[in-house]
Amino acid sequence: MNVLRAERIKLFSTRAPWWCTAIAVVAPLAFTAVFMGLAGSKVPVNVGNTQLASAQGRTVVLVLAVLAATSEINWGTLRLTFQAVPSRVPALLAKATVVGALSTAIGLVVGFGSWGVSLLVQPGADLALHTGADWRSVLGQSVTFLLTGILGVGVGLLLRNTGLALALVLVWTQLVEGLLALIPRVGPHIYPWMPFYAADQFAGGDLQRTMLRLSPPMGPWGYLGYFAAISVVVFAAGVAVTRHRDA
Template identity: 70%
Template sequence: MNLLRAERIKLFSTRAPWWCALIAVAAPIAFTALFLGLSGAEITADVSNTQLATSTGRTVALVLAVLAATADFSWGTLRLTFQAVPTRTPALLAKGAVVCAVCAVLGLLAGVGSWGMAHLVRPDADLSLHSGADWRIVFGQILTFALTGLLGVGVGLLLRSSALALAIVLVWTQLVEGLVLLIPKIGSDLYQWMPFYAASQFAGGDFTRTTLKLSPPFGPWGYLAYFAAISAVLFAAGVATANRRDA
């Protein structure tokens, strides 16, 4: 418990995580309000459409997670932590657990907040959660945000540099995954294996499958398992690397 408390204090001792948390929740809600408010009757408001911008929130949560890991190297606090906890793995696991928990809360607020905003903007639309898929689309953000946090901590521990780690995750999420589609012949097949495409397939809010007429290799829960495996591997690699190198 002391390790968890220490990691929580370290995480929120600077302004950057607070701003990231605010943006991760506010951006999807604001986009939902604008999208459904300005689209009018041309766009059918359904549960899936309320989550179109949660991928933006996940990206900001990813930034928060990366900074949570790399800030320790930048400020030298990880060295102090390792002096207090000579067996490093528990401290690193505590960091991952705290970031996962924070990101899970952000996912809950972003998912439910976007859905609630849609109710306010389009009160006549049927946005009730009628099926298990509807519940998964809204509340599945909890799992995808939490796993995104785990992935971000892993990348941060691997690369140690805030600038390098943020550059890689932002280029990947904002450019690489989309540009894969432009590869002749195999682009659409490769795209279906991209990690954040997998997250969107579980939690909804992704229009590329129907627009591009893709036939994904997994169902929603299969994609969640795939995304969880990638996140776990990167986090484990980060922990192993941090255990071997000097802080």
């Protein structure tokens, strides 16, 4: 418990997590309000499509997690942490737990907040949570945000450099995955295996899949397992590398 308390204090000792949390919530909700307000007859107003902007929040959570992992390394305070916890692994697990808990809370706010905003903007639409798929789209954001936070911590531990890690996750989420879908012939076959596409298939709208005319090779729960496996493997690799590196 002392390790968890220490990681919580360290995480919120700077302004960055507070700003990231605010942006991760406000940006998706604002985009959802605009999107739902402009939605025409060609865009179905359903529960799944209330979550189309959740990817923006996940990107910010990814940044938050990278900063949480790399800031200590850059400031040299990680050495003090490992002096207090010589085995290192409990400290790294505690960091992932704290970041994951915050990420989960952000995901809950984004999921239900986007749904609530859509209800206000489109009061005549049927946005009640009737089915398990509806609940998965909204409540499932907490799971995808949790895994995104763990993934970000893993990337930060692997690369150890804030600038390099942030460049990688931002270029990947904002450029690489989207461009892969546009590659003739092979793109539509590669894109469904991208990690954040997988997250969207578990908790997200169907507009992107409809526009790109993709046929996902797995169902929502299969994609959740796939995204979880990627996140855990990257985090485990980061822990393994950090155990054998100088702090």
